[in-house]
Amino acid sequence: MMELTILGGAGEQSRSSYLLRQEDQYLLLDCGMDIAEETGNSPDRLRHIMSRLQAVFLSHAHEDHSIGLPLLERYGYTGEVWTTRATVRQLPVCLKALEEHQYAIADGGTVSPPAEQETIGNIRFRYLEDIAPRGEWTWVHPNMEVCWGRAGHLPGSIWVAVSWYGKMILYTGDYSAESRLLEADRPLHHSRILSRAYPAPGKIPDLDLAIVDAAYGVDTDRQGNKLSQLNRYMKETLKQGGAILLPVPVYGRGQELMLWASEQFADIPILVESDLLDALKLFAAEPHWLRADGTARIEQLLRHPRIYRMHDDPSREELFLRYPRSILFTDDGMMQSVKAQQHYTRIAAGRENRVIFTGDLAYGSFGRSLLMDMERRGCQIHHVRYKVHQGLPDVRQMLLDLKSPRTLLVHATRPRTDGLALRLQQEGFQQVHALQPEDQLYF
Ligand SMILES: [Zn+2]
Numbered sequence: 001m002m003e004l005t006i007l008g009g010a011g012e013q014s015r016s017s018y019l020l021r022q023e024d025q026y027l028l029l030d031c032g033m034d035i036a037e038e039t040g041n042s043p044d045r046l047r048h049i050m051s052r053l054q055a056v057f058l059s060h061a062h063e064d065h066s067i068g069l070p071l072l073e074r075y076g077y078t079g080e081v082w083t084t085r086a087t088v089r090q091l092p093v094c095l096k097a098l099e100e101h102q103y104a105i106a107d108g109g110t111v112s113p114p115a116e117q118e119t120i121g122n123i124r125f126r127y128l129e130d131i132a133p134r135g136e137w138t139w140v141h142p143n144m145e146v147c148w149g150r151a152g153h154l155p156g157s158i159w160v161a162v163s164w165y166g167k168m169i170l171y172t173g174d175y176s177a178e179s180r181l182l183e184a185d186r187p188l189h190h191s192r193i194l195s196r197a198y199p200a201p202g203k204i205p206d207l208d209l210a211i212v213d214a215a216y217g218v219d220t221d222r223q224g225n226k227l228s229q230l231n232r233y234m235k236e237t238l239k240q241g242g243a244i245l246l247p248v249p250v251y252g253r254g255q256e257l258m259l260w261a262s263e264q265f266a267d268i269p270i271l272v273e274s275d276l277l278d279a280l281k282l283f284a285a286e287p288h289w290l291r292a293d294g295t296a297r298i299e300q301l302l303r304h305p306r307i308y309r310m311h312d313d314p315s316r317e318e319l320f321l322r323y324p325r326s327i328l329f330t331d332d333g334m335m336q337s338v339k340a341q342q343h344y345t346r347i348a349a350g351r352e353n354r355v356i357f358t359g360d361l362a363y364g365s366f367g368r369s370l371l372m373d374m375e376r377r378g379c380q381i382h383h384v385r386y387k388v389h390q391g392l393p394d395v396r397q398m399l400l401d402l403k404s405p406r407t408l409l410v411h412a413t414r415p416r417t418d419g420l421a422l423r424l425q426q427e428g429f430q431q432v433h434a435l436q437p438e439d440q441l442y443f
Pocket residue numbers: 060062153174
């Protein structure tokens with residue numbers, strides 16, 4: 001029996017880390033675990049298994065999947081972290097969140113601030129694209145065979161299928177087939193009987209377990225519905241002469257929404273934080289992760305006559321005064337930063353303006369409190385999700401594509417995955433699990 005322990009990600013949406021064990025050997029899928037040494041179970045568990053950890057896979061750079069990488073280094077992990085070049089390039093920016101997190105704990109007096117030099121500099125990253133093209137099976141360890149594909153979530157984001165000790169496991173990472181900019185490779189089932197002894201290229205044989213991004217639970221909307229709603233809100237605002245503030249993360253949906261907005265509202269000034277434009281250039285440098293027209297669209301946006309870069313307080317102030325009817329992008333999806341909150345102060349002063357959130361808002365975040373608290377509204381506040389994960393129709397299709405394997409639904413709160421598991425069971429899917437951190441699953 002193989003054992004899966006949830007270090008983060010099942011029954012919650014803010015972390016992702018799955019530890020597999022076969023006898024005394026381990027395999028780790030993503031590093032988004034609870035990193036607090038005093039309170040978290042994960043550091044304790046990991047400290048003792050480093051010499052028996054055969055491999056680590058990192059699906060993409062977002063901090064909810066990568067925040068525990070420095071723990072591996074601290075505990076002396078000398079094995080390989082398998083990922084992609086684009087992911088490693090994005091890690092420094094994504095791991096900034098780690099410093100903030102640790103210092104916040106330090107303020108509470110439980111942990112001393114990390115030494116300046118605590119980094120991921122000694123981690124041995126290996127690039128999957130160097131050893132096998134996407135969709136092709138390859139050996140990464142004497143007893144471990146792997147196949148990977150693009151996950152459509154970020155440049156460099158992947159799903160991995162791993163064959164290990166006779167078990168076949170698929171981990172989707174954060175997956176979306178509905179990105180308008182990024183390409184995704186659908187993981188597809190292929191019977192072993194039809195193929196030769198080894199799995200055929202691009203195909204996944206019978207799975208023993210699929211760990212599947214189900215962040216949107218039973219939400220049935222397609223990307224097109226979400227974008228029509230967003231378009232409606234933005235049109236209304238612009239008609240009234242107002243400005244729209246879109247808080248987005250540095251890497252991810254922000255770049256997609258910038259492209260979309262510049263194409264939908266070609267005459268409207270678009271005011272963008274400098275880091276978001278720099279990240280867009282990084283996207284352009286990774287054309288193999290993009291859809292066929294991706295590079296051309298990005299180049300067009302970078303040449304757009306009405307794109308304005310905000311790089312400091314005076315430029316933010318000045319551009320907002322000059323263009324009261326505009327679309328603003330700030331690089332902080334939950335508006336935790338002072339910079340994002342200053343944007344809000346300017347926007348909130350005009351009733352014709354709107355803030356539109358497009359991602360999940362964590363409990364306790366500034367964004368969530370704005371959305372929930374009617375009193376604070378000077379302007380209108382909305383939430384229209386831009387899909388970068390999977391909802392009901394996406395998960396259903398994925399399970400059909402994989403011939404309904406045993407499935408663990410992840411990356412959403414427990415009520416959300418419970419609801420989706422129930423719905424899928426009602427539709428006839430068997431062995432659909434919803435768990436939570438520290439739970440174990442044997443298969
Ligand atoms: Zn992500």
